Amino acid sequence: MNNVRNRIMARLLVICVSAAFFSVTVQAADLSSGTGACALPSWNDGPAKRSITDFIAKVTKDGGPDFVTPSERIAVFDNDGTLWAEQPMYFQFLFVLDRIKELAPRHPEWKTQEPFASLLRGDVKSALAGGERALGQLVMATHAGMTSEEFEKTVTDWIATAKHPKTGRLYTEMVYQPMIELLSCLRANGFKTFIVSGGGIEFMRPWSERVYGIPPEQVVGSSIKTKFELRDGRPVLVRLPEINFVDDGPGKPVGIQTHIGRRPIAAFGNSDGDLQMLQWTAAGTGARLCLYVHHTDTVREWAYDRGSAVGRLDKGLDEARVRGWVVVDMKADWRRIFPLVKE
């Protein structure tokens, strides 16, 4: 458990050393061209798009050598950096920061108590000088101690209003349009699509169906423990300040087995935290699609890989090349990054 705890803490910690906020230009591309379920209009023609369409064609070709029965068409998607952006910090950490500010009036003691005091002065770096322990306090102060319903409402309210610090967009407007199209295309071809993310499972579920078309029961993520209680005869699930499961790295195949119980035939990620998920997917028999989104676009999004604190892609990039996995070059392969936002 300590190892697991260390990993989640380390994951959250690294995001905070990334101080520079990159600039971003939102491109509102034309939605009208090619709106068929599988037209993938935001994908430029090229090897990445072709690998996807070829794979779908062969596993759905009834009677063909690579045909996969619909119930086995399981596709798993990482979230941060794969379905939505993750710079300059994981969005869930920006939620933590917002919540600490929001909750501060109810916690006068935070004015003098670290890591809260520094954070409330806007000094993230000092707040996190306390390392894992400090980060754990921030996470648990904002994620534990309430019922599951209360937490769901908090996330729902936040996601409906909070804006990204650089783009000024809602976070749900910073999803990747090409991936939204890919999700639809897979479902139109009989796939069941799942999120398998290092992010908090209950942080994603309140909006995953509306934004991605992925219902709560198809979201796999990290979690804290919960406890069933009767409060004045009314049953509640109370969120406890204790890590239950870390769905990252080698935890992803474990999370897949726990929640899905069969091996995916397609897996999509963007970082080394997705490597074991792609390995697990690739190791099954029959046709497989393993794909890395490579962040290469400094103008429309961000460019980062081996040296990044958030979403590091290093070992995974090497393995993708050795194994012939698809590597999406965001700059070249994606006609549009973010969805068109209605004004």
Added chain:
Amino acid sequence: MNNVRNRIMARLLVICVSAAFFSVTVQAADLSSGTGACALPSWNDGPAKRSITDFIAKVTKDGGPDFVTPSERIAVFDNDGTLWAEQPMYFQFLFVLDRIKELAPRHPEWKTQEPFASLLRGDVKSALAGGERALGQLVMATHAGMTSEEFEKTVTDWIATAKHPKTGRLYTEMVYQPMIELLSCLRANGFKTFIVSGGGIEFMRPWSERVYGIPPEQVVGSSIKTKFELRDGRPVLVRLPEINFVDDGPGKPVGIQTHIGRRPIAAFGNSDGDLQMLQWTAAGTGARLCLYVHHTDTVREWAYDRGSAVGRLDKGLDEARVRGWVVVDMKADWRRIFPLVKE
């Protein structure tokens, strides 16, 4: 964790004090009458059947006051004693006994080592004299130490051939025909059906889709921990001799939240181990169906409730009456118990 461990051990232990094997007569009723998706031909007309059909009618009536959108039509089913029989012992424990015998040649030390020695002499009672520790050894010797794929194959082979000690039927032929019809009926009405069982999640998944029409990703159950490893470059999930989650009693709402992430609108159980699941389901807003299967048929199945070591129904029966939950009288309400088996 000790508490959790104690509970699963206690659950497994009680099944062994039930020494008497009841006699059972399999009734092969006529399948030809009423085969519509929702005809429920194995249900006799009466208040139980009417409660079910009324509930389905009102939540699916578009524009009606109780209409529930399809994505929210979540129905959860206990397995042991609700979807299949559980006497004279939970079938998973009969699997344990069979496996110990099967594995014995590879473990010569078991000849003199308890609890294995007694068990191999056919003396279950002495084998379990060592209480929880002994039971834990038996369970872990048969459920841990192999990969997830190896365990799946073992279960698949066993369930295809092993026979119930009294009826001589395959275990999958000891499912309840009225509940199979109910599962189909719910799905035909846009429900997503889940198993939420105290039994092992990986013990149910290899056959749940074929037998119940419930795919692996809709099975929630108890589990041991697993670990991702690369063995000669090949990824495997190794099953560890450590309890991960006990999906029983207050664990059931926790399991539901973890795996499904929304509250069911219908819940079906047969024992006090299902009480919190029914409470959790009942506490939501809008129309709800909470149903207990009451084992009342000494001729065609078994009759047991408050005093039973397996599937005790005591507090649940009281609460069902106070709250007006449906209580199925198996003897009166079910025209047929087990499915017709082709000779």
